[in-house]
Amino acid sequence: MNVLRWWWLKFRLRSSDSYNRSKAARTLGESGNSQAIGALVRALSDRNQHVRQAAENSLVKVGEPAVEPLSSLLANPASKVPTTPLIKVLGRIGGMAAATALIAIVKKKEPSWTLNRAAAVGWLSPTSHPDKEPAFLDALIDPEWRVRNAALWGLSNTAVDFCVARLAEMLSDPDTRVLEQAVALFTDPHRQNLVRNVALERPAVRGQIKSSNLVINEQSINCCRCFSALQIVNWGLLQPKP
Numbered sequence: 001m002n003v004l005r006w007w008w009l010k011f012r013l014r015s016s017d018s019y020n021r022s023k024a025a026r027t028l029g030e031s032g033n034s035q036a037i038g039a040l041v042r043a044l045s046d047r048n049q050h051v052r053q054a055a056e057n058s059l060v061k062v063g064e065p066a067v068e069p070l071s072s073l074l075a076n077p078a079s080k081v082p083t084t085p086l087i088k089v090l091g092r093i094g095g096m097a098a099a100t101a102l103i104a105i106v107k108k109k110e111p112s113w114t115l116n117r118a119a120a121v122g123w124l125s126p127t128s129h130p131d132k133e134p135a136f137l138d139a140l141i142d143p144e145w146r147v148r149n150a151a152l153w154g155l156s157n158t159a160v161d162f163c164v165a166r167l168a169e170m171l172s173d174p175d176t177r178v179l180e181q182a183v184a185l186f187t188d189p190h191r192q193n194l195v196r197n198v199a200l201e202r203p204a205v206r207g208q209i210k211s212s213n214l215v216i217n218e219q220s221i222n223c224c225r226c227f228s229a230l231q232i233v234n235w236g237l238l239q240p241k242p
Helices: 003-012 018-031 034-043 049-062 064-075 083-093 095-106 111-122 132-139 145-155 161-172 176-186 189-201 203-212 229-238
Strands: none
Touching: 003 018, 003 034, 018 034, 018 049, 034 049, 034 064, 049 064, 049 083, 064 083, 064 095, 083 095, 083 111, 095 111, 095 132, 111 132, 111 145, 132 145, 132 161, 145 161, 145 176, 161 176
C-alpha cells in the first residue's frame, strides 16, 4: 500500500460518515500492515457498532504483531480504550503470545479487573498454552462469581480431565448462576465421561458429593426436574458408554 493511500485511509477513519469509517477500517485490515494497529485500536472506541466490529476484525487479520500493543494498552491504567474489545481481539487472534497476555489478565486479582478476568478466561479454552490449566484452576476458585462462571463456560469447549475434582466442588457453589453452569456441564450428554470420572475414578469426590446432600433448585436451572449432586453422578452412569 502506497503512502498516499495509507494516509487517505487514516483520514477516512475520522470521517463523519460511519460507512466511510467502517470501509476504511476494513481496508486497513486487508492490507495486513502492522502500522495500521494504532488507528484500528482507536476505532475500537468508535460510536458506531459497525465501525467497531470492522476494526476488531481488521486487528484479528493483522494477527500476532497486534498482540504486544494490545497487551501494553491493557496494562496501561491511563488508557481510554475499552478493555473488553481488546481482550476479545486477543482471544480471536490466538496463539501463544495472545494466550500469555490473557493468562496475565486472569492473574490480576484487583476488584476493578473482575470483568476483564471473566472475559479473558472465557477465551483461553482454544489455546494450548502450558499455563492454561493452572489459569482455569485458579479461575474456578475466584471470589467473583462472574469469573467462576466464565471458567465453566470456557471448559465446556475443552478437555477437563485436569480439573474433575475441582468441577465436582462447583456443584456446591453458593451462587446459583455458577451452579447452573456446573450442572449444565455435568448433565451434557457429550460429557458423560466427565461424570464417570467423578463417580468411578474419584471415589473420594463421589463421597464428598453424597455427603453434601445438595439439591439444586428446579427453577434456577430451568429444568423439568431437580437434580441432587449424587443424582447427577448416577445419571451419568446410567447412560450407555460411547
